[in-house]
Amino acid sequence: MNIESQLIKRSIDGDMDAFEELVLLYDKQIYNYCFRMTNNAEDAEDLAQEVFIKVYRSLGSFKSESKFSTWIYRIAHNTCIDNHRKKKFRLLSLSPREENDRQMNVPDREPLPEDQMVSREKYDLIKECIAELKPDYKSIIILRDIQNYTYQEIADILNIPLGTVKSNISRARALLRETLKSRLAGYDERRVK
Amino acid sequence: MDCKDFDYYISLYIDDMLEEQDKEELENHLKQCKICRESFQETQDVISMVNSLEPEPVPHGFKDKLFSRMGSGRTLLASPWLRWAGAVAGVLVIFFSIKAVLDTGITDRLATTVTPPGEIAEDAIGEESGVMSFESPAEDEAAMEVDDTGYADIQEEVLRDEDGVDIISKEQPRAEISEIQSDVVEVYVQDICITPETLKFIAIDNELELIGSDENSIDIKVSSQEDRSIIYHELSKLGEVKDIGENMDNDQVKIIIRAGE
Numbered sequence: 001m002n003i004e005s006q007l008i009k010r011s012i013d014g015d016m017d018a019f020e021e022l023v024l025l026y027d028k029q030i031y032n033y034c035f036r037m038t039n040n041a042e043d044a045e046d047l048a049q050e051v052f053i054k055v056y057r058s059l060g061s062f063k064s065e066s067k068f069s070t071w072i073y074r075i076a077h078n079t080c081i082d083n084h085r086k087k088k089f090r091l092l093s094l095s096p097r098e099e100n101d102r103q104m105n106v107p108d109r110e111p112l113p114e115d116q117m118v119s120r121e122k123y124d125l126i127k128e129c130i131a132e133l134k135p136d137y138k139s140i141i142i143l144r145d146i147q148n149y150t151y152q153e154i155a156d157i158l159n160i161p162l163g164t165v166k167s168n169i170s171r172a173r174a175l176l177r178e179t180l181k182s183r184l185a186g187y188d189e190r191r192v193k
Numbered sequence: 194m195d196c197k198d199f200d201y202y203i204s205l206y207i208d209d210m211l212e213e214q215d216k217e218e219l220e221n222h223l224k225q226c227k228i229c230r231e232s233f234q235e236t237q238d239v240i241s242m243v244n245s246l247e248p249e250p251v252p253h254g255f256k257d258k259l260f261s262r263m264g265s266g267r268t269l270l271a272s273p274w275l276r277w278a279g280a281v282a283g284v285l286v287i288f289f290s291i292k293a294v295l296d297t298g299i300t301d302r303l304a305t306t307v308t309p310p311g312e313i314a315e316d317a318i319g320e321e322s323g324v325m326s327f328e329s330p331a332e333d334e335a336a337m338e339v340d341d342t343g344y345a346d347i348q349e350e351v352l353r354d355e356d357g358v359d360i361i362s363k364e365q366p367r368a369e370i371s372e373i374q375s376d377v378v379e380v381y382v383q384d385i386c387i388t389p390e391t392l393k394f395i396a397i398d399n400e401l402e403l404i405g406s407d408e409n410s411i412d413i414k415v416s417s418q419e420d421r422s423i424i425y426h427e428l429s430k431l432g433e434v435k436d437i438g439e440n441m442d443n444d445q446v447k448i449i450i451r452a453g454e
Contacts, residue, residue, distance in 0.1 A: 016260075023256060031251045045252050049259045054386070056263060082386045085394045126242045144208075145243040151210060170204040177232070177239045 004068055012059045023052055026069075029147065030076050036142045037080040039131035047083055051076045073149075073157040077139055084135050122184070129179045137172035144169055194218070196229055203233050207240065371429075372422040373415070375438030376446055381453035382432035392448055395427045410449040424448070 004025065010018030030051050035044035054075050062071055130141055136158075143149045143157060155165045202219045205211045211219065223230050389406045396403050401423070402414035415421055424446060428434045432453050438446075 020256065020260070023259065027251050027255060028248060031255065032248050035249045041249070041252065044249075045255060045258075048251075048255070049262055052259055053263055078384050078386050082391065085391070085398070088394075088398070122242070123246070126239075127246065130243065141243060145240050146246060148244075151208070166205055166210060167201070169208070170201045173204045173236055173239060174200060174232075176243070177235050180239060180242075181235065 005064065008059060008062065008064075008068060011056070019056060022055075026072055027052075029069075030072065033073065033076050033139075033142055033147070034080055036130060036146065037135065037138055038083070039127070043083070047079055048076070051079050054079065067153075067156070070153060070156045073143070074159065077158060080139070081135055125183050126176075126180060129176055129183065132179065133172060133175065136168060137175065140165065140168045141172050141176065145173075194222075196226060199223075199226070199229050200232055203229070203236050206233075207237060372418060372425045373428075373434075373446055374421070374436050374441060376440045376443035377436075377438030377449070378424070378428065378446060379435040379437055379449045379451050380428045380432050381435070381451045383453040384431070387431055387450060389450065391431075392450070399423050399427065404445055409451075410447055412445050412447050415444055415446050421446075 004022070007018045007022045007025075011022055027048065031044055031048040034047040034051070035041065038044050038047065051072070055072055058075075062068065130138060133141065139158065140154060143154045144151075149157065151162060151165050151169070154169075155162045158165070160168075199219055199222050202211060202215055206216060206219055223233060389409065389411045392411045393403060393406065396411065396413050401420060402416075404412040404414055406412065413420075413424065415424065425434060428448065
């Protein structure tokens with residue numbers, strides 16, 4: 001039995017130290033998944049905690065023949081999707097003015113040397129482009145291109161056929177590429193001026 | 194094949210997920226087509242940019258906050274007798290709620306569809322203990338546009354299927370869209386996150402009129418075949434859908450959430 005399985009077993013028996021170790025094994029990955037899905041640190045923290053609470057409550061039903069990482073990501077994915085639905089519903093009740101204010105809320109930045117600014121701005125652009133993808137594409141980009149999961153693992157996590165994973169990865173990347181290209185074109189124009 | 198088809202292959206080619214024949218075909222095309230060569234290069238660049246994103250640091254005090262939020266959960270799991278007492282309390286609450294509904298005879302329809310208290314109680318306990326193999330939405334072949342609202346419109350999806358212009362629908366024909374026939378539907382979900390609240394959001398998203406709800410079901414008004422099709426489509430993303438009602442002419446549908454296997 002590997003360390004992870006031992007920690008799971010001990011956690012099921014109520015050993016909180018073991019559960020704490022289990023949390024430490026996955027907190028970075030799950031927090032980062034939630035962060036990229038929401039593009040908001042506060043929401044990501046809240047959701048990641050929700051994920052671990054669900055994991056704790058449901059450990060008893062985890063089947064040891066499945067991969068724990070797949071299982072926990074699946075919980076994270078479902079939690080983020082559920083949150084997205086709730087948020088979308090709440091946004092419907094906001095006035096357009098408030099919604100615009102939210103979108104225009106760009107954090108202040110310290111001035112940077114030219115080179116650093118170029119790479120940081122491009123870096124921020126790609127983050128923005130990911131944040132704008134619809135949840136299904138966003139999750140697939142995070143799992144494949146940030147967290148390097150295989151196509152089959154992604155199919156298991158998202159519970160979708162392998163063919164859908166393939167097509168969604170292709171579409172999400174193509175969309176990201178085109179969005180980034182048009183944003184970069186606008187960005188370069190601004191720089192020339 | 195045209196450049197659009199090859200564009201679909203580029204991503205798979207980069208990940209070495211193409212069949213040998215498609216791979217050769219793409220390689221030959223890339224030799225001849227400048228536009229696709231550029232797309233190939235740009236796709237590779239995007240992937241490496243995404244891959245180089247630094248991970249965000251976990252907020253300070255994350256674990257402490259988590260464990261303080263879990264305070265009650267910790268006691269519940271650590272003390273078997275408390276779990277047992279909680280489960281019994283849950284069973285009693287559900288039993289009396291259902292009994293109250295049946296006694297007041299609010300609707301004849303409900304009385305014919307409600308499951309025996311024991312069975313419902315089992316579902317409730319199952320849900321509480323967390324049967325979580327997590328059924329997430331099935332296929333979603335949505336449009337290639339940036340969609341900040343997230344969920345593609347059902348009608349759009351159906352139209353795309355009929356048009357058959359979508360690469361995916363050529364490859365993997367989507368199962369024929371079915372619809373709800375009767376006035377009572379059970380959906381067997383494996384995700385404990387799915388509650389009547391989730392169904393309410395789905396109803397609102399699809400502009401379906403909500404009539405009522407209780408702890409494990411909601412009632413929705415259906416005014417057209419299209420509504421019935423939308424309900425079926427949305428529910429089938431959550432889990433297995435069973436159409437169990439007997440009345441085919443009712444303009445309401447009761448959707449009952451059940452714990453899946």
